[in-house]
Amino acid sequence: MAEAGKILSPPAGRQRERPDQRLNVIGTRMLRKEDPRFLIGRGHFIDDIELPNMADAAALRSPHAHARIKSIDANAARALPGVVCVITGEEAAQETGPLPCFANPTVEQRCLALGKVRHVGEPVALIVADSRYIAEDAAALIRVEYQPLPAVSDMMEAINSRGDTVLHPERGPDNIAEHRNYTFGPVEQEFAAAAHVVKRRLRWSRSGGQPLETAGAVASYDEGSGKFTIHVNGSMYNYIGFTIAAALKVPSHQVNIVPADAGGSFGSKLFLHKVSVLAALGARTSGRPVKYIEDRIDNITASDNHGSDRTYDVELALDASHRMTALRYRVVDDYGAYFQYGLGTHGNGFSQTVGPYRIRAVGAEIYAVFTNKCQQGACRGFGSEVTNFMIERIVDAAVEELNLDPIAFRHDNFIQPDEFPYQIPTGNLYDSGNYPGALEMAQQMLGYQDWRDKQQAARTQGRYVGIGIASCQEKGVFSATEFWMLNRSPGFALTSSPESASIKIDPTGKAVISLHAPCWGNSPETVAAMVLAEQLTLDPADISITYSDTDHGLPGTGPGGSRYTVMIAGAVTGAAAIIKEKLTRVAGHMLEADPRDLEFRQGKVGVKGAPGLEVSIAEIAMQAHFFRLSLPDDPTLTSGLDANYTYDHPLATLPKGEGDFGIFYPIMGHMCHMPVVEVDAETGEVSFLDYVAVHDCGTMINPMTVDGHVRGGTAQGIGTALLEEFRYDNNGQLLNTSFTDYLLPRVGNVPPQVRIGHLVTPSPYTEYGVKGAGEGGRMVAPPAVVSAIEDALRPLGVRIDTVPVPPSRLRALIREAQARRSR
Amino acid sequence: MTAMDDIEINVTVNGRTIKRRVEPRLLLTDFIRHEIGLTGTHVGCENGVCGACTVLLDGLATRACCTLAVQADGRRIETVESLGRLNNLSPLQRAFWEMHGLQCGYCTPGMLMLMTELLRENPTPDRDTIRARLNDNICRCTGYEDIVNSVERAVELMRAEGPVR
Numbered sequence: 004m005a006e007a008g009k010i011l012s013p014p015a016g017r018q019r020e021r022p023d024q025r026l027n028v029i030g031t032r033m034l035r036k037e038d039p040r041f042l043i044g045r046g047h048f049i050d051d052i053e054l055p056n057m058a059d060a061a062a063l064r065s066p067h068a069h070a071r072i073k074s075i076d077a078n079a080a081r082a083l084p085g086v087v088c089v090i091t092g093e094e095a096a097q098e099t100g101p102l103p104c105f106a107n108p109t110v111e112q113r114c115l116a117l118g119k120v121r122h123v124g125e126p127v128a129l130i131v132a133d134s135r136y137i138a139e140d141a142a143a144l145i146r147v148e149y150q151p152l153p154a155v156s157d158m159m160e161a162i163n164s165r166g167d168t169v170l171h172p173e174r175g176p177d178n179i180a181e182h183r184n185y186t187f188g189p190v191e192q193e194f195a196a197a198a199h200v201v202k203r204r205l206r207w208s209r210s211g212g213q214p215l216e217t218a219g220a221v222a223s224y225d226e227g228s229g230k231f232t233i234h235v236n237g238s239m240y241n242y243i244g245f246t247i248a249a250a251l252k253v254p255s256h257q258v259n260i261v262p263a264d265a266g267g268s269f270g271s272k273l274f275l276h277k278v279s280v281l282a283a284l285g286a287r288t289s290g291r292p293v294k295y296i297e298d299r300i301d302n303i304t305a306s307d308n309h310g311s312d313r314t315y316d317v318e319l320a321l322d323a324s325h326r327m328t329a330l331r332y333r334v335v336d337d338y339g340a341y342f343q344y345g346l347g348t349h350g351n352g353f354s355q356t357v358g359p360y361r362i363r364a365v366g367a368e369i370y371a372v373f374t375n376k377c378q379q380g381a382c383r384g385f386g387s388e389v390t391n392f393m394i395e396r397i398v399d400a401a402v403e404e405l406n407l408d409p410i411a412f413r414h415d416n417f418i419q420p421d422e423f424p425y426q427i428p429t430g431n432l433y434d435s436g437n438y439p440g441a442l443e444m445a446q447q448m449l450g451y452q453d454w455r456d457k458q459q460a461a462r463t464q465g466r467y468v469g470i471g472i473a474s475c476q477e478k479g480v481f482s483a484t485e486f487w488m489l490n491r492s493p494g495f496a497l498t499s500s501p502e503s504a505s506i507k508i509d510p511t512g513k514a515v516i517s518l519h520a521p522c523w524g525n526s527p528e529t530v531a532a533m534v535l536a537e538q539l540t541l542d543p544a545d546i547s548i549t550y551s552d553t554d555h556g557l558p559g560t561g562p563g564g565s566r567y568t569v570m571i572a573g574a575v576t577g578a579a580a581i582i583k584e585k586l587t588r589v590a591g592h593m594l595e596a597d598p599r600d601l602e603f604r605q606g607k608v609g610v611k612g613a614p615g616l617e618v619s620i621a622e623i624a625m626q627a628h629f630f631r632l633s634l635p636d637d638p639t640l641t642s643g644l645d646a647n648y649t650y651d652h653p654l655a656t657l658p659k660g661e662g663d664f665g666i667f668y669p670i671m672g673h674m675c676h677m678p679v680v681e682v683d684a685e686t687g688e689v690s691f692l693d694y695v696a697v698h699d700c701g702t703m704i705n706p707m708t709v710d711g712h713v714r715g716g717t718a719q720g721i722g723t724a725l726l727e728e729f730r731y732d733n734n735g736q737l738l739n740t741s742f743t744d745y746l747l748p749r750v751g752n753v754p755p756q757v758r759i760g761h762l763v764t765p766s767p768y769t770e771y772g773v774k775g776a777g778e779g780g781r782m783v784a785p786p787a788v789v790s791a792i793e794d795a796l797r798p799l800g801v802r803i804d805t806v807p808v809p810p811s812r813l814r815a816l817i818r819e820a821q822a823r824r825s826r
Numbered sequence: 827m828t829a830m831d832d833i834e835i836n837v838t839v840n841g842r843t844i845k846r847r848v849e850p851r852l853l854l855t856d857f858i859r860h861e862i863g864l865t866g867t868h869v870g871c872e873n874g875v876c877g878a879c880t881v882l883l884d885g886l887a888t889r890a891c892c893t894l895a896v897q898a899d900g901r902r903i904e905t906v907e908s909l910g911r912l913n914n915l916s917p918l919q920r921a922f923w924e925m926h927g928l929q930c931g932y933c934t935p936g937m938l939m940l941m942t943e944l945l946r947e948n949p950t951p952d953r954d955t956i957r958a959r960l961n962d963n964i965c966r967c968t969g970y971e972d973i974v975n976s977v978e979r980a981v982e983l984m985r986a987e988g989p990v991r
Contacts, residue, residue, distance in 0.1 A: 034923055035923070035926070037931070038923045038928060039915070039923065040931075041930075041931025042909075042922060042923060042931075042934060042938070043866070043907070043909070043912055043915070043919070044864070044867070044905070044906035044907050046931050048868070050868075050869065051865040053860075136851065136852075214932070214966055215868070215870040215871075215930075215964065215965075216870070216930075216932045264930075264931070265930065266868065267929075267930040267932055267966050267967055269966070298872055299870075299871050523930070524929045524930025524931070524932075525929070710926070710972075711926050711929055711967070711968060711972060714969035714971050715929060715967045715968050715969045716969075718968075741872075741873050741875070742871040742876055743873060743875055747876075747964050749961050749964060750957050750960045750961050750970040751961045753969055753970055753971075755953070755971070757969065
């Protein structure tokens with residue numbers, strides 16, 4: 004059992020680059036290296052790839068939520084001129100195995116439904132044709148005889164499903180994918196001793212990343228070598244890409260996965276197994292390269308990456324002096340038809356399940372259920388954004404019920420700056436932080452008291468103005484070790500989540516960095532170039548970046564879980580150390596100086612204290628590449644100037660047991676958001692009067708791109724809070740399958756300005772003290788915005804337990820509250 | 827299903843005259859991207875909501891995903907490729923770069939064309955005017971504020987360097 008509190012003998016770190024040094028490039032608002040190609044329309048997105056003799060594929064989608072496939076007649080489709088081939092589920096099953104699944108026991112998902120469809124939009128057949136137009140024409144000619152089965156779309160009903168309503172009868176007699184109880188610390192004792200217990204039922208509805216570019220793949224199959232090449236806009240190919248080869252039933256070296264620029268992901272392209280396998284299957288069957296790109300309906304109905312869909316019954320225990328002591332919840336999570344990452348999205352939340360507070364014990368009962376919906380995957384926060392919502396909602400509930408001050412209550416319960424590194428009851432560690440500092444900065448920036456006065460004045464005029472507060476964690480750098488404790492037997496018990504960088508300095512002194520994970524709309528090229536420029540005093544313009552495919556890839560887990568900046572900073576630092584060692588060795592020889600007396604300055608290596616006694620990196624590189632015989636005859640001094648380095652997780656430990664997950668997600672960022680909203684009680688419309696976002700991601704490599712994540716994530720969080728919801732009816736039909744009715748935030752829905760405050764509490768464990776920031780504002784905006792709306796409507800007694808709250812739902816809540824008051 | 831005969835169209839794309847025979851149902855996005863090879867114009871929602879496919883048709887911002895190629899017959903098409911190139915970015919492109927007006931870059935060509943239309947109409951739009959026009963298109967990455975800042979910056983650059991082309 005992990006005992007919460009300050010760790011007196013903190014684990015040793017491997018930090019080489021201290022945060023407190025003087026830095027020249029890191030910390031500047033350097034313009035992004037990625038941008039010029041995008042600005043001139045020359046990105047390399049997946050649909051931009053054209054191969055000779057390439058065919059296009061479309062999928063025939065299931066119109067049923069749950070049905071047996073009795074027969075498929077594709078003769079008319081096959082006869083249509085321009086159709087190359089049609090592949091049904093049964094035919095696909097001859098050539099491919101199940102898609103990768105990281106739950107144990109696994110849940111079988113096929114690239115094309117085999118025997119049964121389990122959600123609307125599930126691919127039933129793949130049509131390969133000379134054009135996408137013909138492929139879609141052909142799809143309309145396929146006759147599928149379905150025998151409908153009862154569908155379940157309500158998560159509570161799913162708990163009790165029996166008989167034909169069960170999606171995966173081979174796995175058990177019900178629709179419970181997993182049911183687990185976790186106890187971290189003395190939960191029962193704390194609740195027994197509590198002076199107050201606050202309870203709420205909370206509902207977080209299903210939304211999704213919904214990047215503007217859908218998922219897709221372009222695959223070719225070389226009959227001569229038996230090898231596939233798969234271009235895909237997904238990630239994790241250098242981590243678990245071999246599982247795609249397994250799905251294609253070929254050895255892993257017979258698949259080369261090539262990355263493309265991703266037009267946004269927000270988690271939804273984390274691991275694109277289905278589109279990869281479909282395109283590759285089409286290529287092998289047709290003998291032509293095949294492009295398969297989801298259209299928007301495919302993406303909304305069958306992306307495999309819907310976000311969390313949870314109902315919480317949560318209880319918070321407090322002592323007589325209003326200190327939070329324990330948190331207990333029962334959560335039902337609707338995972339949809341499959342279970343690719345198992346309980347991963349709950350394990351993620353365990354990394355920060357007490358938020359920034361000194362809560363000593365946590366009890367969690369988790370029901371993961373199957374329903375006839377698209378399965379869950381990753382969505383900016385990977386479940387922890389929902390944990391944050393749950394914590395801040397119950398904190399606000401305590402404030403309301405016990406009539407407390409929302410600022411003072413948080414202050415009194417925060418883990419204090421002198422208590423780090425701090426172990427939370429789940430065993431995870433918070434490396435560093437300054438939560439009171441963030442709250443105070445937000446208060447000051449907002450003019451908190453001033454807004455309270457304005458709020459009072461507004462109320463006297465009958466206006467509903469509210470101030471929201473949310474103090475949330477942003478965990479960074481997953482180790483994936485928590486998966487040990489999520490599966491019943493450790494079916495996914497890895498302990499590595501590395502990232503690599505390769506650096507080559509050419510004979511003229513120009514550098515190429517190869518990254519081993521894709522460009523996902525984040526700024527990997529900018530970050531890698533800035534770190535290398537800092538290390539070698541190179542001009543960032545002299546550094547270019549490429550992305551390795553799996554044939555040439557080193558271990559790389561990829562962007563996700565707010566890890567990538569920390570990890571590539573570590574990988575580039577490690578590779579640069581090797582380069583620097585060789586540069587100084589060669590330079591020492593050229594300058595007839597002891598390498599220990601040398602320093603890097605403005606692209607040169609020179610003798611400390613001797614200005615002018617120096618050689619440029621270009622001169623050293625030329626020497627290293629081409630003049631071996633001028634160097635000492637030492638077998639360790641080979642020609643060239645290059646390095647590979649694989650950076651492992653900066654701080655993780657083995658799990659100790661079900662009550663102690665060990666350290667698995669310790670690089671802890673923090674954010675405090677304070678929105679000010681006005682609610683139009685007549686229409687239910689919410690508008691923003693102000694918005695302050697204070698965040699702490701340690702040392703910032705590039706404050707400009709950090710701001711971008713904060714602002715963009717906040718807009719997404721506002722979408723989650725106010726607009727976005729995949730709405731399924733009782734028959735499992737998805738009612739909003741386009742952006743006409745699945746609403747994404749537009750400029751008119753977000754604050755005109757998000758005022759950002761930077762607090763910098765460097766990590767003692769990462770290079771330069773960097774922490775993650777990629778999941779950004781979406782980790783905190785939903786509870787902050789809801790808190791503000793509730794605060795605005797306090798005179799009416801409106802309580803908000805559900806997101807999203809679009810105007811229709813908010814109007815209903817206002818009407819109910821007004822009816823209650825008039826009774 | 828009987829395919830209709832191809833129809834010959836004559837269009838001007840970024841100043842270049844192009845004559846092609848196309849299927850009547852061919853979308854303008856597919857014509858621009860896959861027939862002409864100008865892949866800067868992107869496809870997002872495929873039903874006219876997001877604006878990633880925005881091009882200028884006779885100078886007017888148009889959803890190319892909801893336009894047939896045959897509808898462009900005899901007309902002038904401008905795409906992102908008509909703006910500045912790598913070593914000669916236009917003031918608007920430069921402003922997006924300076925002010926972090928893009929992240930993944932997928933909505934960017936549509937945004938640039940939408941704002942090109944605005945800046946031709948009104949070379950000195952205020953913030954509210956920019957926001958009102960920007961409401962036509964969706965960006966999933968930036969939260970919009972940096973795009974508004976970018977357009978304001980473009981106005982400054984254009985004041986110094988001359989109007990948008």
